Amino acid sequence: MLPALLLFTGLFVGLFTPQGVRPDAFLTAAMVSAAALLSLRGTVLIGVGACASFVGLTVDFNALREATAYSELATLTAVAAFAVFLNRLLDRSARRLVEVRSVAEAAQLAVLHPVPRRLGHVTLESLYHSAAAEARIGGDLYEAMRTPSGVRLLIGDVRGKGLLAVQTAATLLSAFREAAHDAPDLPHLARRLETSMSRRASRYPEVPGSEISERFITAILAEIPDDEPVVRIVTCGHPPPLLLHRDEVRELQPADPSPPLNLGVLVNDGYHVDLAPFHPGDQLLLYTDGVTETRDCSGAFYPLAERVRSWSGEAPHRLLDHLHRDLIAYSGGELDDDIAALVARRSPSR
Incomplete structure (x- = not known):
């Protein structure tokens, strides 16, 4: 639930605080935590949700013409891609750990x-x-x-x-x-x-x-x-x-x-x-x-x-x-x- 909680916190910050208060930190934390805690599908959904939330908030504040909006969106997109890559690395490590545990259990039964x-x-x-x-x-x-x-x-x-x-x-x-x-x-x-x-x-x-x-x-x-x-x-x-x-x-x-x-x-x-x-x-x-x-x-x-x-x-x-x-x-x-x-x-x- 942590990635979703961080995502909704970012939305709340974006909607109910002054325009100068940016939700980027919460959206980034949501994507990185999703990489560690969720499946590939969940990580992608959180990443898409974070980027879509930022675009929606930017439109709501009529800030699309600001140069910083595009740089921030590019940064969030890069973080989303990195989160997917990190999720795959962690998943591979988890599979290897399962294999090691299986071998260890077999060794214990043999010994x-x-x-x-x-x-x-x-x-x-x-x-x-x-x-x-x-x-x-x-x-x-x-x-x-x-x-x-x-x-x-x-x-x-x-x-x-x-x-x-x-x-x-x-x-x-x-x-x-x-x-x-x-x-x-x-x-x-x-x-x-x-x-x-x-x-x-x-x-x-x-x-x-x-x-x-x-x-x-x-x-x-x-x-x-x-x-x-x-x-x-x-x-x-x-x-x-x-x-x-x-x-x-x-x-x-x-x-x-x-x-x-x-x-x-x-x-x-x-x-x-x-x-x-x-x-x-x-x-x-x-x-x-x-x-x-x-x-x-x-x-x-x-x-x-x-x-x-x-x-x-x-x-x-x-x-x-x-x-x-x-x-x-x-x-x-x-x-x-x-x-x-x-x-x-x-x-x-x-």
């Missing part, structure tokens, strides 16, 4: 598959939000797979941003999907992932910004066996998951955390497995640090455990819906970091 809603006795739901709004993909990752050992989960966060982070995330996800089925336990699985990431790091040492400090991945591996009401967890430098049991929310702090993946040279005694009860109806919330590092207007971090407590009885998809909306509200609508979360809920045995 970060949607998790199944159900794997055996476990109900799952995931949340992903990229800080790069147009790219829609970043360095946070998650995966869930059913294996002979039960349901195995992965959540991770690649240090750094951009294409290198996406490539590293893709490598880790590919390694997890391959190794999760046949690794006998979580420590073996963690070592397989560490080997894959170290191999990739040594293969591309010349990539700018790919020093080892920029290529490690914090991660959590979790295993929910079919025949035991427990969850097994290996923590590799990642924020601790939350266990939601009835109205209780408990951080599962690791007894002996391991360093992030790709820093396996620091692991001397292997990977430690933490065990926690996981009964029917319990939920496990895995998340990346983008969740807990979200800040409000005063700079305070998001109190995840406190906020989640009121939603602990919700189904996984509703819990993550609440979490996503609350994060947006808490940050004032400006989530400036990648966010990933994964909820697993054990269903009652049949």
